[in-house]
Amino acid sequence: MTLAVREVDPDQPVVEAVLQGDRYAFGELVSRHSDWVRAVVFGVLGDQDRIDDVVQQVWTTFWEQVAKLRDPTRWRPWLYRLARNAAVDAGREVTRDRKAATVLRERVASSNNGQMADAVDGLERRRMVRRAIDALPDIYREPFVLRHVQDWSYREIADVMDLPVDTVETRLVRARRQLREMLRDRI
Amino acid sequence: MSEMENIERLISRKLDGELTADEQLVLDRALVRNPEYRDLFADYERIDAECGDVLGSILVTSKRSNHRHPIRVAASGATNGGTVGGKMPRLWWVLPVAAAACIAVFGMIGLHSSDSDNPIEEPSIVKSSLADDPATPGYSPIRRRQKPDLTSRPEYVEHIRPRNNERRSPIDYGIIPVSTQAPRLERHRDTGIIGIPGEDGKIYLIEVQRTRTYGQSQPHGRRMIRNRGL
Numbered sequence: 001m002t003l004a005v006r007e008v009d010p011d012q013p014v015v016e017a018v019l020q021g022d023r024y025a026f027g028e029l030v031s032r033h034s035d036w037v038r039a040v041v042f043g044v045l046g047d048q049d050r051i052d053d054v055v056q057q058v059w060t061t062f063w064e065q066v067a068k069l070r071d072p073t074r075w076r077p078w079l080y081r082l083a084r085n086a087a088v089d090a091g092r093e094v095t096r097d098r099k100a101a102t103v104l105r106e107r108v109a110s111s112n113n114g115q116m117a118d119a120v121d122g123l124e125r126r127r128m129v130r131r132a133i134d135a136l137p138d139i140y141r142e143p144f145v146l147r148h149v150q151d152w153s154y155r156e157i158a159d160v161m162d163l164p165v166d167t168v169e170t171r172l173v174r175a176r177r178q179l180r181e182m183l184r185d186r187i
Numbered sequence: 188m189s190e191m192e193n194i195e196r197l198i199s200r201k202l203d204g205e206l207t208a209d210e211q212l213v214l215d216r217a218l219v220r221n222p223e224y225r226d227l228f229a230d231y232e233r234i235d236a237e238c239g240d241v242l243g244s245i246l247v248t249s250k251r252s253n254h255r256h257p258i259r260v261a262a263s264g265a266t267n268g269g270t271v272g273g274k275m276p277r278l279w280w281v282l283p284v285a286a287a288a289c290i291a292v293f294g295m296i297g298l299h300s301s302d303s304d305n306p307i308e309e310p311s312i313v314k315s316s317l318a319d320d321p322a323t324p325g326y327s328p329i330r331r332r333q334k335p336d337l338t339s340r341p342e343y344v345e346h347i348r349p350r351n352n353e354r355r356s357p358i359d360y361g362i363i364p365v366s367t368q369a370p371r372l373e374r375h376r377d378t379g380i381i382g383i384p385g386e387d388g389k390i391y392l393i394e395v396q397r398t399r400t401y402g403q404s405q406p407h408g409r410r411m412i413r414n415r416g417l
Contacts, residue, residue, distance in 0.1 A: 023204060026337075035246070038246055039242075039246060042242075042245065042246060047212050048245050051246075103337070125237070126237075126240070126241050128246075129237045129238055129241045130232075130241050130245070133238060133242065134239065145242055147203060148235075148238060148239045148241065148242045149245070149246055150240050153203075153204075154203065154205055154207065169196070169199070169200070169205075172199055173195055173196050173199045174204065176195070176198075176199055176231055176234070176235070179234050180231060180234055181226075181236065183234050183237075184230055184234075
């Protein structure tokens with residue numbers, strides 16, 4: 001005899017209530033999933049100071065447009081796309097900062113002065129790591145941030161980002177490879 | 188895929204907790220065999236830990252500052268509006284004032300209602316079609332909560348028919364009314380069916396209109412005063 005195991009989404013009743021206009025359910029959904037939405041926004045935007053504004057915009061849009069959600073079981077990828085699009089829109093305003101980060105990446109990657117590693121203290125090292133993460137291409141930074149902030153499995157990341165699991169794994173490998181190239185002699 | 192790329196992939200899977208037992212074996216052998224792979228593993232492990240710390244601190248710091256920016260839902264449509272999470276909105280006093288006004292209005296209505304002296308109406312006695320067949324297997328009018336056929340014309344049962352059209356009080360039917368004078372905040376009426384075995388062996392269904400009063404006189408807040416029934 002075989003038993004069919006069906007995965008049950010514990011958030012589905014909450015989403016159904018939100019679809020009925022339940023504000024308290026919406027508050028519950030926000031509290032449950034705020035962290036990874038923040039991670040997505042940060043992963044795309046890379047701007048800590050603007051996370052709050054963008055995340056608020058994401059949830060507001062979710063509330064206003066949730067009725068348009070065709071398949072309520074696919075609410076996570078939908079929320080991911082909302083977060084990503086909002087972050088991309090916000091990121092257009094800070095393109096100049098991103099270009100500066102790219103310049104920094106090239107500078108960090110091209111430099112091989114190992115003596116500097118001894119000079120930087122913890123704070124500077126953290127700043128360097130932060131800049132290296134910022135300098136990652138978006139498609140690598142997003143799964144990398146989700147993996148580290150949420151401790152999600154490849155499957156969970158793939159479900160939210162609506163990507164094949166293998167693609168998620170490949171992007172994580174490449175993210176680590178680029179980070180190593182930038183930080184190997186720095187930390 | 189070169190061997191180095193394969194080892195990179197295995198190290199990445201190891202750091203992400205996705206490594207299978209077989210892959211773990213392959214990785215262990217590779218690390219023992221080649222010092223370059225050990226350096227690679229050490230670099231990845233160190234960078235991963237640093238990145239985790241930095242990302243955690245960034246998002247935690249940002250999350251703390253987010254308490255100053257509660258999710259504000261734009262007022263669009265009938266169901267939307269207000270704030271979810273975070274501080275109270277500016278018009279926080281509107282809700283308590285509105286609630287107090289509602290309580291006052293309900294209180295006034297209750298004090299001036301015409302039937303305040305007789306809050307429980309006289310129950311009407313109904314003999315339904317279900318009551319005609321007490322021998323139905325497993326029949327229990329109370330347990331089954333099956334609705335009687337109320338489309339049939341009700342008729343009064345003989346032994347409790349009011350004489351000379353005199354108006355009987357609920358006490359005559361064993362129903363003890365509960366005073367709803369205080370607290371009188373909110374009253375609801377509904378209808379219930381009670382089954383009574385008669386002297387003739389039949390089961391009579393009594394339709395009882397009940398009045399329920401919701402008050403706040405108890406220290407634990409909302410309290411419901413029930414009729415005690417039969």
